[in-house]
Amino acid sequence: MTTVKHYDSNMRILRNITPDREDFSMGICAASTLMRSTAIAFVLLAWSGTTLLAADISAADTIFFGGDIVTVNEAKPTVEALAVKDGLIVAVGDREMIEQEHKDESTKIIDLAGKTLLPGFIDAHSHYINSLSVANQAQVYAPTSGPGKDVESIIATIRKFAEERKIPKGELIVAYGYDDTVMPDGRLLNRDDLDAAFPENPVRVDHVSMHGTVLNSLALKKYGYSAATETPPGGVIVRKEGTNEPYGLIMETAYLPVAEQSEAMTPEQEIEAAKAGQMLYAQAGITTAHEGLTHLANFQTMKRASDAGANIIDVVAYPFITDVDKIAAELPVSEWGEYRDRLKIGGVKITIDGSPQGRTAFFTTPYLTGGPAGEKDWKGELTFPQDTINQMVKKVYTIGVPLDLHANGDAAIDAFFNAHEFAAADDLTKDRHVTLVHSQFIRRDQIPKYVKYKVRPSFYTLHTYYFAEAHLANRGKEQAMYISPMRDAINAGLHPTNHTDFVVAPLDQMFMLWSAVNRISRAGAQIGPDQRVTPLEGLKTMTIWPAEQYGEQDRKGSLEPGKLADLVILDKNPLKVDPMTIKDIKVVETIKEGDTIFRAQ
Numbered sequence: 263m264t265t266v267k268h269y270d271s272n273m274r275i276l277r278n279i280t281p282d283r284e285d286f287s288m289g290i291c292a293a294s295t296l297m298r299s300t301a302i303a304f305v306l307l308a309w310s311g312t313t314l315l316a317a318d319i320s321a322a323d324t325i326f327f328g329g330d331i332v333t334v335n336e337a338k339p340t341v342e343a344l345a346v347k348d349g350l351i352v353a354v355g356d357r358e359m360i361e362q363e364h365k366d367e368s369t370k371i372i373d374l375a376g377k378t379l380l381p382g383f384i385d386a387h388s389h390y391i392n393s394l395s396v397a398n399q400a401q402v403y404a405p406t407s408g409p410g411k412d413v414e415s416i417i418a419t420i421r422k423f424a425e426e427r428k429i430p431k432g433e434l435i436v437a438y439g440y441d442d443t444v445m446p447d448g449r450l451l452n453r454d455d456l457d458a459a460f461p462e463n464p465v466r467v468d469h470v471s472m473h474g475t476v477l478n479s480l481a482l483k484k485y486g487y488s489a490a491t492e493t494p495p496g497g498v499i500v501r502k503e504g505t506n507e508p509y510g511l512i513m514e515t516a517y518l519p520v521a522e523q524s525e526a527m528t529p530e531q532e533i534e535a536a537k538a539g540q541m542l543y544a545q546a547g548i549t550t551a552h553e554g555l556t557h558l559a560n561f562q563t564m565k566r567a568s569d570a571g572a573n574i575i576d577v578v579a580y581p582f583i584t585d586v587d588k589i590a591a592e593l594p595v596s597e598w599g600e601y602r603d604r605l606k607i608g609g610v611k612i613t614i615d616g617s618p619q620g621r622t623a624f625f626t627t628p629y630l631t632g633g634p635a636g637e638k639d640w641k642g643e644l645t646f647p648q649d650t651i652n653q654m655v656k657k658v659y660t661i662g663v664p665l666d667l668h669a670n671g672d673a674a675i676d677a678f679f680n681a682h683e684f685a686a687a688d689d690l691t692k693d694r695h696v697t698l699v700h701s702q703f704i705r706r707d708q709i710p711k712y713v714k715y716k717v718r719p720s721f722y723t724l725h726t727y728y729f730a731e732a733h734l735a736n737r738g739k740e741q742a743m744y745i746s747p748m749r750d751a752i753n754a755g756l757h758p759t760n761h762t763d764f765v766v767a768p769l770d771q772m773f774m775l776w777s778a779v780n781r782i783s784r785a786g787a788q789i790g791p792d793q794r795v796t797p798l799e800g801l802k803t804m805t806i807w808p809a810e811q812y813g814e815q816d817r818k819g820s821l822e823p824g825k826l827a828d829l830v831i832l833d834k835n836p837l838k839v840d841p842m843t844i845k846d847i848k849v850v851e852t853i854k855e856g857d858t859i860f861r862a863q
Contacts, residue, residue: 322347322364323856327357329374330835333821334381334798334805344379346827349855354821377850378835380801381820382549382828383771384808386720386759387666387699389472390553390577391560393539394532396438396765400424402467403439406784407728407768410439413451416467417459424463431462434484438765441470443619443732451476453502453510466520471617472766474498474513475520482508485520496645498622500635513634514616515645522557529566536567540574544860546769547830547849550808550818552761553579554666554699555611558588564605565593573604574859578812580611580666583654598663599813608812609664609695612654613645615674618702619729621736623670624677625703631736642671651677656685664695664813666720670702679711690715697811699761702745703737709747709754718811720759721746721803723778724767726790730783743790748778752799759811760803775800775836776845797836797844829853 322345331341333354343357345364353360365371400423402410410416420437429435442450456465456478464481468474477485489506493499497516502509512520527535543551553564556579564579581589589607598607616622621634624642633640644651655678658665669675678698683690693716701719704712712719723746725733733742751758762774778800781789795803809819817825831851836844852860 320347321366321369322352322360323368324370324372325360325365326372326374326379326829328372329376329831330378330838331374331821332378332380332801332835332837334801335820335822339798341821344821346856349827349857351821351823351825351827353823374831378832379821380547380830380832381805381818382830382852382854383547383804384550384812384819385543385548385552385761385764386697386804386808386811387554387761388552388764388769389555389766390539390543390551390579391556391564392438392472392765393542393551394535394563395436396542397535397538398427398436400435400437401439402437403470403768404441404444404728408439410441411444412446413449413455416440416451417455420465420467421459424460429463433463434481435460435463435465436468437466438468439470440467440476441619441728443729451510452500453478453482453508456481456510468765469511469513469617469620470766471620471622472763473617473620473622474511474517476510477508477512477520478510482510485523487512487519495647496643498634511634513620514622514643521555522559527563529570532563532567533570533572536564536572537574540572540577541860542769543575544852544854545849546771547832547852548575548769548771549828549830549852549854549859550576550578550812550814552608553577554763555613555668556581556585556589556607558585558592561585561589561592561607568603568605571603575854576601576604576606578606578608580609581607583610583612583658586610586657586661595661595663607663609666610658610661611666611668612651612658613668614651614677615642615645615669615671618670618736619725619732623703624674625671625737626673626676629736630738641673644674644677648677648680652681652684655681659685659694664697666697666699668699670700672703672705672708675701675704675708678717679708679715682715682717686715692716695813697759700763703741704744704747706744706747706750709750709756712751712756713754718757718759718807719751720761720808720811721748721751721778722763723748723760723781724762724774726781727773727777727784728767730787730789731785744793745790746778747790747793748795748799748803749793752795757807757810758803759808760800770845771804772832772836772847772849773845775804776841778803779841779844797841801836827853827856 324346327343341354343360345353345360400420401408402416402419404410409419424435464484465478466481467476487508494515496514498513499516500509500511615624621629622642624644628639628641669678697718697720699720700722725745778795779797781794783789806819809815833848833850850862
């Protein structure tokens with residue numbers, strides 16, 4: 263029996279087509295987006311004596327052929343051709359059949375010339391709002407991603423940036439990507455370094471974890487820190503030895519006064535910043551971006567840009583738990599989960615602990631290297647007390663929206679399970695659309711709870727490259743080798759996703775895939791080789807499984823009729839190249855709903 267699939271004006275599938283065969287080029291019945299007519303046209307398509315309902319098979323706008331077309335659909339993993347009409351995929355399969363049914367003189371025929379077509383990448387977790395500002399910040403990632411190999415290099419990079427931008431006296435200078443784990447001989451950036459180099463400007467150098475920053479004296483004053491500032495629970499303020507004066511590094515809850523402030527932009531600047539930020543994602547082949555910790559001011563900025571029509575990709579925002587009520591007052595919860603001008607609120611974000619490389623993640627055993635301020639027998643801390651986390655989780659469950667939680671250390675993961683057992687006592691196994699972001703230092707014995715409680719891990723395999731040496735030093739070999747255990751999670755039946763956590767790591771989806779497939783550290787060591795995944799599994803963690811994470815698997819994540827024509831073209835097929843060369847694959851073109859939004863020069 264054949265059922266009919268169609269979309270409402272928000273492109274949400276209401277009913278599904280069930281094909282009678284797999285080996286056919288199938289059209290789909292589709293209605294329009296908000297910009298197109300809602301009429302649905304049906305025709306009969308005869309295929310091997312079987313009559314099927316199919317899409318309007320008038321001419322497609324575009325037909326792709328001539329390269330590998332990887333569908334990420336297990337029923338039909340590869341096809342010869344793909345047809346697009348009005349922003350939707352209307353047919354996949356045999357080229358001759360597709361051209362016969364969907365081609366006329368108006369159809370644009372795209373010969374891939376040996377390149378590879380895939381679903382557009384879906385960002386499972388990053389901090390999109392930061393992309394609006396990083397174009398106006400100095401980038402000080404450690405090599406190989408940037409120039410920040412030591413304090414001197416960082417200072418020189420920021421000074422060059424300030425000179426090139428002609429930043430005037432008194433104006434804030436911001437840098438991002440400071441990685442204290444690679445500083446030689448333990449010589450870390452501090453307030454005095456920045457004061458000496460920039461005596462007339464407040465300077466803020468954001469930690470690579472995005473959980474802290476290093477401030478000079480003028481910036482400390484700007485953000486309200488002094489010797490009288492008490493360190494809040496769950497926070498770190500490093501003091502100059504022998505005094506109570508802040509020495510520059512501010513982490514975790516102590517960092518919130520900085521994180522919550524954003525530099526004012528005019529409406530025109532917001533629009534331009536949104537376009538520039540989204541182009542960073544488009545250049546990486548990403549057609550859906552994630553805003554992973556949204557304060558009210560961030561939401562207002564994104565909404566103004568969206569209302570102005572600035573969005574070229576979809577953006578999914580997760581209000582931070584402390585701002586939920588304020589954001590709900592501007593956009594009722596009943597309207598969350600729906601795209602408006604390519605922006606939607608996906609759920610709520612709760613942060614449970616900190617950063618393992620910053621030594622603020624919460625573990626059941628002490629760090630081998632002590633705490634970030636020299637603490638002994640340091641296990642890290644919860645961001646909020648357990649009772650508070652319990653109530654936060656219960657609030658989100660009561661609201662009934664998806665929940666993303668940041669948890670890195672194994673004790674933080676235990677803390678979430680405790681909160682879940684408190685908040686969901688009536689039905690522990692109900693699917694509440696929970697994603698435990700990072701889940702890096704998950705223990706083997708915790709995986710069954712992810713399965714039982716229907717919790718999705720979003721892993722961070724880039725740590726096997728960027729921070730493996732820091733984890734080996736801080737946590738020891740056994741734990742470091744088991745970070746982001748994607749193999750075990752998949753074997754347990756989970757559908758994990760993978761992410762960059764941008765701006766913690768660069769937006770580079772091929773490097774992210776490479777890290778999941780190879781698990782090689784910056785120093786060339788194998789980090790948990792038994793947790794490697796296949797290239798196809800790695801692709802699923804950045805396409806169809808994050809589509810599931812957002813409840814959008816009916817419209818994104820694979821190349822199937824009826825789904826959005828969100829596509830990426832690569833110069834090589836990651837399923838066919840030597841796995842060690844996956845990181846060298848280039849994004850050639852990114853297509854959002856049938857329109858090219860990025861093309862490599």
